[in-house]
Amino acid sequence: MRSFRPRALGTVAAALSVGLLAAACGGSGNSGAAPGGEQQTEVKVALSDQGCAPAPASVAAGPVTFTVTNAGTAKVTEAELQSNGRILGEKENITEGLNGNFALRLDPGTYTMYCPGAAQDTSTFTVTGGGAAPAAPADTSLAKATQDYHDYVVSEVAALVPATKAFDDAVRAGDIPKAESLFAPARTHYESIEPVAESFGDLDPDIDARVNDVDDPAQWTGFHRIEKALWEDKSLAGMTPMADKLDADVATLQKNVATATYQPAQLANGASDLLDEVSTSKVTGEEDRYSHTDLWDFAANIAGARKAFELLQPALAAKDPQLAQQLEARFTDVTSGLAKYQQGNAYVDYSTVPQDQRRQLADAVNALAEPLSQVSGKVV
Template identity: 75%
Template sequence: MASIRADRLVAAAALLCAASLLAGCGGSGGSGAAAPSEPTTDVKIALSDAGCEPTPASVPAGPVKFAITNSGSAKVTEAELQRDGKILGEKESLTPGLSGNFSLRLDGGAYSIYCPGGAKDTWTFTVTGGGGAPSAPADTSLAVATQGYHDYIVSEVDQLVPTTKTFTDAVRAGDAAKAKAAFAPARMHYEAVEPVAESFGDLDPDIDARIDDVTDPTRWTGFHRIEKALWVDNSLAGMAPLADKLDADVNTLKTKVATETYQPAQLANGAGDLLTEVSTSKVTGEEDRYSHTDLWDFQANIDGARKCFELLRPALAAKNPDLAQQLEARFTDVASGLAQYKKGSGNNAGYVDYSTVPQDQRRKLADAVNALAEPLSKVAGQVV
């Protein structure tokens, strides 16, 4: 959510140019797999101070690829596809000179392109034909994948609720030591499913905003606000209401994901979104800047991305076995890089304080993620 800082532009650029992602895995766009002969419609969006006008502004229902570029706007650095107030796809942190894309299968209807900061921040986008209920994926392995992703998301959020309550109970009790111990384990369940949470408007900022993401610090809520109280302010005074809100927001997320459906391309693009999270906020140390528990989040993002890949692997292996094999090797490389920073075992397992990881080792982690992002960016086009 936060803007890219100067000290991480190089790492972010490498990944953002490579990864094709979807932030927000709602099912509003339909869930069918494209037939091999079905053409994909290309839509171009040029970010500028004026906004983000889509070209063309009307397309036929079916697979659509959105290509977003920023040639020089510092004010407008992201574009979102929305429908009925829900984010279906987006590209964030496209600072001047960066570009990116995401793919979706869209049903007929009225959509909008939104780009905060533009002189005109909302643009009409229309999809013609193809109305009615979404069709099931023609490939049965993709149908299994989308159902499996639903089950995975529900399971992770089911675990997020009690682990968050362990954290918030300690906050309400004023037990700083217990709250610090519970912080990172709870967040792992959130970080694994963050692309889905981001699709629900303000829910993700309420749960996970960093100080950079809020215009009024007095309205800052969620994990990171309490993180600052624990590690910087060294006081939990006044945090009980924020703990209560965090519990309520996490329970809202549980309710919302229970009925969500997904399309195959959303798994692939969601995996890319998680890798972008790693490159733009975890590797740099921005995410958990007070607690330095970034490696926990790093692992959770990779776990979520790998789950998407594993669910799509049967279909991908049948269509492009070389790509499937390459991705397996790249995921293994990232896992090996993370493993050296683990400490403890069993219930005491965790990761070293990220502030102790030297810059050259952080660069190696970033390089492994970038090497994974490049082939992963090709998956959505195989399954949309």
């Protein structure tokens, strides 16, 4: 989720996620050699109430690691690097005392560092050079990974479109039981590729915002607005325009992903972002607060992260076989833990999962998050 829609985590949420976030957001952030011996440039982004100006504000084209730190602000917890309205990389949920990083290969040009909530929420970041960023050494496995990930995203959204329409058709027909049965299955296709959707400006908030994520509840749209109508209000009166807009927004997403391209590091960054989604809303029960279908989303986030990892795995295994093996084992641990809550093709109502078992799920994600955060620096 984009944090310009701030999330108000309660005491339970904070208790469950603080240890996980410390691992998921951690990382050395040191400059080092990129694949093939290229030197990575480190840019420090210090979050404060005033802003998040990158230091240095100008670097040469090539691989760049952004190290995001928070020394004491509750207002600003995210930094995003944007270009032409699209998020190229970000690190969310950097609360006081935490840090995190993301890596990208950047071409010459002018970029924007955005930190929602700050007094000056945008700063200019410049990449210099006479031409394109130096190309990474030819690596057919990485080239294949990015193309295959594009194809995966396109296929997930292709499945999302009819699944959402079936859900919205039930909403338009006023069929509450049918709409409830179709809500979680439709969302799995969205949750598996959510970092991609987040990169397209306001599209993710329009599709997936919760009520505390919007300034004006009258402008709240998307899956969770209809979720509230189904499970809390128990009435679909007035929801036809919401269903129509949701169909239209998902169609826009399909159009956007058709031409999107990705860097290997973006696959790794996205996988880490999906684990962050688990830690900040799925494990805590905040995401699907009316339907309690959080485990569906949890599983979809993990599946999307695992897909990105599996596509990068051949290149990662060649560079750091121990890390690749560790990640494979820890993905297996998380998916095995989730399997305990399956009932056929569905998952149990999350409100029935005790706090100690939620902690076990969080611990498994915690063990996965830290090594996964190392991958982008290996493939940038």
